[in-house]
Amino acid sequence: MAKTILITGATAGFGEAMARRFARKGNRLIICGRRSQRLQDLAKSLSDADEVHCMAFDVRERDAVQKAFDALPADYSPIDILINNAGLALGREHLGAGHLDDWDTMIDTNVKGLLYVTRFALPFLRKAAQPHILNIGSIAGTEVYPGGNVYCASKHAVDALSRAMRQEFLPEGIAVSQIRPGLAETEFSLVRFKGDARKAAQVYAGMEALSAEDVADAAEFVLSRPAHVCINDLEITPRAQANAFLIHRDQDDA
Ligand code: NDP
Ligand code: 8X3
Numbered sequence: 209m210a211k212t213i214l215i216t217g218a219t220a221g222f223g224e225a226m227a228r229r230f231a232r233k234g235n236r237l238i239i240c241g242r243r244s245q246r247l248q249d250l251a252k253s254l255s256d257a258d259e260v261h262c263m264a265f266d267v268r269e270r271d272a273v274q275k276a277f278d279a280l281p282a283d284y285s286p287i288d289i290l291i292n293n294a295g296l297a298l299g300r301e302h303l304g305a306g307h308l309d310d311w312d313t314m315i316d317t318n319v320k321g322l323l324y325v326t327r328f329a330l331p332f333l334r335k336a337a338q339p340h341i342l343n344i345g346s347i348a349g350t351e352v353y354p355g356g357n358v359y360c361a362s363k364h365a366v367d368a369l370s371r372a373m374r375q376e377f378l379p380e381g382i383a384v385s386q387i388r389p390g391l392a393e394t395e396f397s398l399v400r401f402k403g404d405a406r407k408a409a410q411v412y413a414g415m416e417a418l419s420a421e422d423v424a425d426a427a428e429f430v431l432s433r434p435a436h437v438c439i440n441d442l443e444i445t446p447r448a449q450a451n452a453f454l455i456h457r458d459q460d461d462a
Contacts, residue, residue: 210258212287212336214238216267216325217294219246221394222344225420226291226427231257238284240276240325241294242266259283267294267321268313277328286335289431292322293344295362297400300355311358318362322369333382338435341377342427343370345388347443351452363388374440383438385430390445391455392418414457415448 213230217223219241227239231254241247244264251260261284265272295318298310326341333339348356349363370386377384397408411417423444430439448456 210235211289212236212238212284213289213291214240214287214329215291215293216240216321217344218250219243221396221420222389222392222423222427223291223293224250225424226293227254229421229424229428231255231260234258236284237261238263238280238287240265240267267325268316270324273321273324273328277332280332285332286337286339287329287332288336288338289340289342290326290329290333291342291344291427292325292366294321294325295344295366297348297356297359297396298402299400302355303357306358314358314362318359319365319369322366326373334380338383339381340383340385340431341373342430343373343384343386344423345370345386347388347390347445347452349386349388350443353453356452370441374438385439386441387423387426387430388441388443389418389423389426390443390449390452391415392420392423394420414459415455416446418444418446 213235215223215227218227218239227237227250231237234256236258237254237260239247239250239260240263242264247262247264251262254260261281263276265276267273296314298314299307343366345366346363348360349367352360367386370384374384391412393412397411398405401407426442426444430442433439
């Protein structure tokens with residue numbers, strides 16, 4: 209049966225791939241991101257979806273998040289599935305050389321943004337028969353690596369919040385899952401290196417990274433289990449990656 213699925217960060221990468229995949233299954237989608245034109249273009253291309261509603265807001269702006277939910281058309285309630293995917297890394301500097309604005313942006317987006325969206329989505333999730341929250345964490349949420357410091361801390365917070373949500377929402381029957389991907393080739397590194405395409409390409413040199421489709425595939429698996437089953441935590445890496453810092457690269461291409 210068609211479900212109503214809200215996806216944050218749907219304008220690129222994993223979020224866009226998940227929107228395309230869940231649209232193909234005939235679901236009703238609420239797609240979110242800051243880049244409004246990208247949302248509109250994506251919505252137009254999701255012809256298989258039952259219906260698509262665009263919500264353009266910055267997850268860091270609490271009032272904007274609340275307004276977007278206040279304006280949600282009645283057809284989109286209840287929300288069966290919330291996918292907290294919006295997020296970013298900025299920089300690879302060690303702490304001593306880190307940019308304080310970057311730290312604020314990562315913490316405000318990855319931690320506080322996820323909290324705001326979850327809090328305002330809850331009343332709509334509570335009306336669903338089998339509500340499910342899927343948080344996109346990272347292997348950086350259980351490991352750290354030099355230069356990862358604040359990004360890793362923000363994803364450790366996503367891990368902690370996923371576990372806290374699973375405990376606290378248990379009596380209400382809200383399932384909570386987390387997917388923790390390793391290296392995946394999306395706009396992520398271009399954002400991290402502030403538009404430096406050469407540095408971004410180096411991240412994936414000499415190895416086959418995950419694609420956004422691979423992560424969407426994992427999300428579909430997690431969200432399509434029988435109702436009594438919850439995949440709590442799913443770590444997915446490329447075959448060439450053992451952990452956050454051990455990556456096997458083909459030396460000819462690296
Ligand atoms: P992309 O850069 O391709 O996509 C990020 C998405 O997040 C965009 O749609 C962007 O939309 C949205 N976003 C960023 N900041 C905000 C904001 N302040 N308000 C609203 N939306 C925002 O990256 P990925 O698809 O790779 O990343 C998705 C998630 O997966 C992130 O949480 C990331 O940390 C995580 N992740 C990524 C990995 C990777 O290697 N790629 C590995 C593990 C986890 P817009 O700019 O339009 O607002
Ligand atoms: C993104 C994966 O290894 O770049 O979350 O931190 S990593």
